[in-house]
Amino acid sequence: MKSAQWKGRALHPREDRRFVTGRGLYLPNLSFPKMLHAAILRSIHPHARIVSIDVAEALKIPGVVCALTGEQARALSKPLRPLIPLPVETPYYCLAYEKVRYVGEPVVAVAAASRYLAEDALEKIRVEYEPLPAVVDPEAAMKPGAPLLFEPLETNILWHDCFTYGDVDGVFKQAAHVFSERFFIHRYSSTPLETFGCIASYDSSRRYLTLWTNDQRPGQAMPILAHSLGLFNTQIRFITADIGGGFGNKRKPPYLVLAALLSKLGGRPVQFIEDRRENLMGLVHACNGVMELEVAVGEAGRLLGVKVRDIADEGLNVLNPTVHSLLKLGNVTNCYEIGAVRFEGYSVMTNKCPSGANRGIGKPFMCLALERMLDNIARRLGRDRIELRRQNLVPPDKMPYTTPTGELIDSGNFPETLNKLLSLIGYESFREEQEKARSRGRWLGLGLALAIEPSTSNQSSYILTSGRRNASGAGEAAMVRVESDGSVQVVLGDVGSGQGHQTAAAQIVADELGVDFEAVQVSPYFDSLVSPWLYTTGNYSNKFAGTDVGAIQGAAKKVKEKLLSLAAYLLKALPEELELADGTVRSKKDPNIRKTLQELAQVAYRDLLLRHRAQSGHRRRAGPRRHGSWDRGSAVRGVRLR
Amino acid sequence: MKPASFHYYRARSLQEALDLLSGAAANGKLLAGGQSLIPLMNLRLARPEALIDLNSIPGLSYIRSEGNKIAIGALTRHREMEFSELLAKELPLLAEAIPQIGHPAIRNRGTLGGSLAHADPAAELPCVLTALDARMVAAGPDGERVIRAEDFFTGFYATALADHEILKEVRIPLDRHPAGWSFVEFARRHGDFALAEASVLLFADGAGDRCTSARVVIGGSVEKPVRVQDVEKLIQDEISIRTQASSLAHVLRRVEQLTETEIRSSIAGRENPDYLCHLTGVLARRALESAMERWRKA
């Protein structure tokens, strides 16, 4: 009964109280004495050579402290490090250097006493451009002779590969029918209500950068930032708190570098908050793209194999291209049993704003193409579109099912899910409703698509693109600590952006340690100085349930073991004879034999000699046993996807 | 997105505002509700040297019945018009349009005069007030003059107001109460500016069964409110309260087509002209349908 006291309860997210009272810990609400405000002059050309930049007039405005150009950024920082290997170094800095490559690309940044003054300064900056031919269509960008974004690369194709799983040629040869179709998808982007922002405070006396931001993936942003600034991780303190909506695209390392450099130049903390116009212009988008899809179908309507040729328009994304393509690869067969897959992918640069993570990352396009294709196949074969799908769903008796590309679908009853969907939407009676509406001049339609939404990213794209195992797996980190008064502190790698992580974490820990929910405090901050973190740390990819929960529970379990061993020593019992409940560690047989968490914590924090005896192996009724350090347990949990 | 600097003057009387406008703040803009002006300034698309704030001028916010007309002060906020019982009773067409202006927060600040002087072709009030044959009272250094709505709107964001004039009051004649009325618009999002809009007023004879005249005004898709007089004539010739459903359907189709034809030249140069023409025709038809329904119910 005590084991599920808090988990499974529908509680009000405890974060909500600060939100409804206007006390959200959002980045724009932070302010520091003498803080400067940054504004960015952005490119008005899709592609142009920068002939000259003159900031002299801007710097004459009282209150304008410093200006930063691409030239200076190049002198003060290294290019932002791409996450895939490229044959030559791309001079991609936080500001355009030598060329601009999309409308909205940052060209000059200024810091001033207020954002008002900083915007005044932008109006006084003179930039002379020599416009160059631009390429905005990915297929045109692939052709020889197309304008090149980075000439030393000698191509706009950042990545190209082809993967074959199963007997693709065989099934296409045997197939009764082969259908093919070409699909397009436009760019799209989710727009969090709070725009991206950061405050950088660089202390040159100790070469130390403190950075507050609402970047939703600290684990990836920190190393990129450190590399670009030539600092060790230990020279950066990276802090995030409440994020006013993320949706994947609140990840902008170049702007973190930019604010850091301005702070270095200005000698004061610098705040940069993207305004809505900048957000719409330069926000990372989901790739637009082209997909050619071929499907081999057997005599009876069985789907035998798919071939995909996918071209993702990355815009100016040299940081983390390929992701849109490779997430399609991971989802290529959707919820169907299809035995053979060939996937050819291209990541192509064009003169458009950078692409990046954004709700679904490639999966929506893969799903759109395959599901549209199934409708077409059904129509051409004279089959019912539902029946064709039903026939090809992975059957429940094949669960757990491994797809040809290696994804493990651990469970699911897809036909039953489909039945439930049809009954919920009243599919059978819809035709009647449709007829009725049409007679009144209203046209109703019913579209149907099935989808698998995988969660947690396992970094496989890095291995596939680099051939090196420089990152793998999915994981998150958490820390649980019992304080000297017996209260419990939890620190998360992923503090969430409105999903209620802090509440759920408290529920998990309360159950694990047998304490009241209210006794568990969960920090709303990610702070690299105190929060445990990994490369995968952050708020993205629906990963809370997949990895974060495991980390929280794992950390709590470690603390639990320590509490049990300490209590066992003090109560002259064996740990397995004890349980955690009601804020105590007590005997399972006699609840009156007990130590409160506070009593145990008193020993752990103050009576160090006793603690040492308890820890150094004096199992009073059994042999010696070693335990780890007392006051901190942290755990990393991985979920294997491939 | 912060406005550029400007000088700020808070006028305490209409005369003071007029003096500023022809003197110290000659290159300035008048600030009423500011619901269109301040966004433009935040984007630095507008950067006036000076703002003359009219909000502290007493006596410019009122809705009054004055015999055969309604007079509305230029500083009257949309919200006050929305909840005015007088307007609901006497000017149902106006009352129907006002809740379609923006959102409550916009209507709490936006003013009648500001909206008209701004003359956004996609705003509701220019179209409706043209249909209502409203008269704009402009105050200038040399006194007042009255401008008919049809002459007031001269193009995209352009009016007949002279540089040193201030719109002071709007007068709407009440000599004929409409038998049927309707204002319809289509906006991509609720509360957004309309892509197209149509106002229809039907006037009946003494017996109340024959349409003696109609006013049909198009907005949104065109650069200024446009009366479609061929459509008005068609309605006047063809429509009575007893018009049979089949012939009414025929008239409605013709209204749609005729509207499209009449405004096609005004729409040229806009993005997606065919779509806008079609949309406008459909809205004119729907406005007439709904006006007819009201007439029948009355």
Added chain:
Amino acid sequence: MKAPDLVPVSLEVNGVRFEGDVEPRKTLADFLREELGFTGVNLGCEHGVCGACSVLLDGAVVRSCILLAVQADGCKITTIEGLAREEKLHPIQQAFLDHHALQCGFCTPGMVLAAVDLLKRSPHPTEIQIREALSGNLCMCTGYVNIVRAVSAAAERIQTAEKP
């Protein structure tokens, strides 16, 4: 052009009087956030579209990003910080908690204040009236259904509480 003079402003925010000189171009939102520290006034779009910066000006909901601070001279302003009394939440705030009417919370202050304005005018709003009243407030986490439920529940709660 010589620099514009500062303009004296005197206003009441959440029951407390403030006086000071302000640059004419300073928006009311920035003034409330930066000068007075009412950071519950969230800035989402700065051109009067999203509603996150909504405040009550003499009781009526307005967007503080498209009002100048100088225009609030002599006015009474309520921000989200002024709704709760000590620990006790306003019934609308409580209803937002009870009905899980928020996720990231960035739109919440504006939503709550728009609802305050609505319930003052229409104590028994229909669902359509609620949707219309909140139509100028965007929630990008898409929690509208629960927001509408919360406002509806708050209306009922206020009515019940006011009955003798």
